[in-house]
Amino acid sequence: MKKCCVLLMALCLLAGCAPLLEREYSTVEPHSSKFWESEAAGTLRAENYQDIVNDLLILIGQHTETATLRLYNVDNKLQAADLLERATVEVQQETPMGAYAVEYITSSSQAQRGYYEVELQISYRRTLEQIQAVVNATSPEALYALLDTALTEERTELAVRVGYWSPENGQTQVEEALARVREERGLLERPMWPVLYYPAGGPVGLIEFLLDQEVPPEETEPVDGQAELEGEPGEEPPEESVENEEKIGLEG
Incomplete structure (x- = not known):
């Protein structure tokens, strides 16, 4: 009898587990762009020259004026400065959006453990509305x-x-x-x-x-005093001038 009870309990457990075994599980991992640091919100990361260019274009597309970037795989500050200078020049002079929207880009870097922390500043000649x-x-x-x-x-x-x-x-x-x-x-x-x-x-x-369709009419500015002396075109000369001419004729 005891064996039968144990057998029945085992069957019930197996039956109860069946739905669990048939259930489909899925795991959703948060999206992590390779251009952003996962543990530092709002901080960009770059592992090579092209990453720096892409990071700058991301900032320009959002009309971001200041940002922090972590630059990896560089040996010294001179190498970091060279990469940053070449990337900023390329973005500003050779990319369509950089040439259209950016006035200038400045950067400064500070060595940290395992990377260089770069402070970026971008000045724009286009507004966010114009870029959008x-x-x-x-x-x-x-x-x-x-x-x-x-x-x-x-x-x-x-x-x-x-x-x-x-x-x-x-x-x-x-x-x-x-x-x-x-x-x-x-x-x-x-x-x-x-x-x-x-x-x-x-x-x-x-x-x-x-597309400014309002073309202002060409205006000719009169020479100083010309309008007062000569009057407007089509106007009769002042009466005083006529009287002076009559007096001169009588005296003659």
């Missing part, structure tokens, strides 16, 4: 639609990041898009809008259009 307003286009062929939409929304500027740029006919495509939208909107008589290309010294990755 940059739109993407696969090629210059999409510029006409973007320009037409910008004019409909009465925007005064348009910045477009292009995914592909042809050195042979890229600028021609831009000019054709401008001519088409200006003709359809009857704007050919107005001065051409300024068009800026970024970066200036490399493959174009961002195009900026300054």
